[in-house]
Amino acid sequence: MMADDKVTIWESFKHQFSPRRYIIQLAHMEVPSWRVIVRAFARASIVLLFLAVVLVSLYETSWVTVDQLPQNLEDQSNIKAIGTLLFTDFVAPFEILSFVLLASLMGAIYMAKGEDSQ
Helix, strand or coil: CCCCCCCCHHHHHHHHCCHHHHHHHHHCCCCCCHHHHHHHHHHHHHHHHHHHHHHHHHHHCCCCCHHHCCCCCCCCCCHHHHHHHHHHCCHHHHHHHHHHHHHHHHHHHHHHHCCCCC
16 A cells, blocks of 8 residues: 555545445344244343333322321321331332342343353
């Protein structure tokens, strides 16, 4: 390559994002095995089931407003009434939330740990 044969930014961009390059990649693409496809559908169905549970619990829950909470003049924070409602009327959403938080914690630990060759 001579000193006059400098590659411009435009030529580099054209080479990097050439449609011909992607067509060649698609032509040499391998079809995944049936096990990979089944795993992908299983994971997608788990995600959709989780999303359905979250959406149903969001839209079907009758949300308690501040007016509906029993008022206690001695304790303005009303922690006892919130705890009573949480463990009587809202046990299922509370348990679902605890499971979601546990799963997100496990995922965060897995992602933070990284991939080791052990």
